[in-house]
Amino acid sequence: MALPQKDGFSSKFGIIAAAAGSAVGLGNIWRFPYITGENGGGAFLLIYIFFIIVIGIPVMLSEFVIGRRSQSNAMGSFKKLAPGTPWWLIGMMGIIAAFVILSFYSTVAGWTLEYIRLAFQNSFDGQDVTMLNQSFEEFTSGSFWPVLWQVIFMILTAGVVLAGVQKGIEKYTKILMPILLFMIIIVCFRSLTLPGSMKGLRFLFEPHFDKISFQGVLMALGQAAFSLSIGMGALITYGSYIRKDTPLLGTAVQVASVDTLIAILSGIMIFPALMALGQDPAAGPGLVFVTLPSIFQSMPGGQVFAIMFFILLAVAALTSTISVLEVVVAYMKEELNMSRKKATMIGGVSITILGVACTLSFGPLKDFQICGKTIFDIMNYISANVFLTFGALFIVLFTGWKLGKAEFLDELRQGGKINPVLANIIVFIIKYIAPIAVGAVAIGAFFIEGLT
Numbered sequence: 001m002a003l004p005q006k007d008g009f010s011s012k013f014g015i016i017a018a019a020a021g022s023a024v025g026l027g028n029i030w031r032f033p034y035i036t037g038e039n040g041g042g043a044f045l046l047i048y049i050f051f052i053i054v055i056g057i058p059v060m061l062s063e064f065v066i067g068r069r070s071q072s073n074a075m076g077s078f079k080k081l082a083p084g085t086p087w088w089l090i091g092m093m094g095i096i097a098a099f100v101i102l103s104f105y106s107t108v109a110g111w112t113l114e115y116i117r118l119a120f121q122n123s124f125d126g127q128d129v130t131m132l133n134q135s136f137e138e139f140t141s142g143s144f145w146p147v148l149w150q151v152i153f154m155i156l157t158a159g160v161v162l163a164g165v166q167k168g169i170e171k172y173t174k175i176l177m178p179i180l181l182f183m184i185i186i187v188c189f190r191s192l193t194l195p196g197s198m199k200g201l202r203f204l205f206e207p208h209f210d211k212i213s214f215q216g217v218l219m220a221l222g223q224a225a226f227s228l229s230i231g232m233g234a235l236i237t238y239g240s241y242i243r244k245d246t247p248l249l250g251t252a253v254q255v256a257s258v259d260t261l262i263a264i265l266s267g268i269m270i271f272p273a274l275m276a277l278g279q280d281p282a283a284g285p286g287l288v289f290v291t292l293p294s295i296f297q298s299m300p301g302g303q304v305f306a307i308m309f310f311i312l313l314a315v316a317a318l319t320s321t322i323s324v325l326e327v328v329v330a331y332m333k334e335e336l337n338m339s340r341k342k343a344t345m346i347g348g349v350s351i352t353i354l355g356v357a358c359t360l361s362f363g364p365l366k367d368f369q370i371c372g373k374t375i376f377d378i379m380n381y382i383s384a385n386v387f388l389t390f391g392a393l394f395i396v397l398f399t400g401w402k403l404g405k406a407e408f409l410d411e412l413r414q415g416g417k418i419n420p421v422l423a424n425i426i427v428f429i430i431k432y433i434a435p436i437a438v439g440a441v442a443i444g445a446f447f448i449e450g451l452t
């Protein structure tokens with residue numbers, strides 16, 4: 001039941017750029033280093049890479065197939081491919097996940113805008129780590145500025161989504177992503193040439209499995225899902241915009257590779273500098289906002305570099321936030337028959353309201369905690385470790401057991417031939433390995449260890 005193509009990406013590079021734009025974002029540059037730092041480094045990285053290959057790529061492939069096959073949004077796709085069954089609940093969960101993710105993500109995205117402003121004013125100049133830490137805390141615990149930046153960021157996101165898929169999403173990602181990669185590589189070089197940097201590399205690459213708990217494994221899985229933008233239908237939505245002649249397997253492998261490369265490079269950028277500065281790798285969400293300005297200061301032309309870097313970081317965040325908002329907008333547009341404009345307005349405004357609560361949880365709402373976690377922490381934790389993890393599980397279950405091998409492979413082959421042995425391996429992973437792996441990690445973390 002292959003459906004005709006609707007409005008979509010105009011070129012093969014367009015979809016790779018857009019999907020990579022969704023994947024590469026704060027998840028790689030902000031979240032990956034601090035979560036890796038909190039979970040002890042090397043062993044976490046290895047488990048993370050294992051999950052990218054065994055779960056990430058199969059889920060991404062499933063999402064592309066579901067989206068392109070059904071030509072529909074995160075929820076509508078399940079209704080079309082499995083009418084009269086409750087599988088659409090996966091889509092519903094994805095749409096809720098979009099609200100949860102964007103609410104806290106836009107907080108951090110807002111911070112990047114403040115850091116652009118600070119870079120323009122050359123405010124990092126002459127500040128040591130303690131001072132940089134202090135300014136970060138002072139800024140994030142405020143109300144007016146962090147909220148204002150968040151609102152501005154949400155307006156930018158809504159603006160691109162409003163412009164529509166081709167004109168908005170594809171155009172920006174194509175040019176800016178390669179520049180970001182280039183700049184990260186330069187910062188890596190600077191970080192590596194700081195005295196004492198080798199300790200950082202050892203931290204990142206030397207595995208000490210004794211430091212890993214089930215929670216740590218769950219965090220690695222959640223981070224892999226978060227970083228690849230899988231588990232909530234963002235890639236189902238984008239999948240519905242992919243042309244029929246685009247090879248899905250190649251696209252998924254390329255997107256996952258770029259995303260993982262940028263995460264690892266971010267680690268190489270942060271940890272050597274961090275150790276050189278004698279900072280704690282488990283410093284939490286402020287990690288890159290303190291470490292990066294320190295590195296920039298030690299670079300010739302540091303201010304210009306800082307300005308460009310934070311602008312590109314904001315752009316990387318923007319190409320991710322648009323893919324999250326697009327999940328909500330495509331759903332409202334296609335299922336609730338709203339215009340793109342109305343859907344973007346309603347989605348954008350309601351997410352912003354939730355987002356403000358996340359932002360204020362660093363300041364006025366700091367003491368409003370559930371199980372020792374602030375609103376921001378809760379959103380951050382459950383989005384990756386609950387919503388995306390279980391979303392990923394249900395998506396592979398759907399592809400493997402409901403959609404079935406024949407339909408899956410038929411869609412996969414539309415863009416070009418696939419080696420039959422490889423095809424069987426992929427189906428086997430989707431049907432058995434990925435669900436068992438996600439299930440085992442979730443059971444281990446939630447039922448054996450319990451929530452920490």
Ligand code: PHE
Nearest residue numbers: 023025026027028226227229
């Ligand atoms: N992958 C994005 C990042 O790493 C975040 C994201 C998660 C985007 C889920 C879409 C869906 O920044």
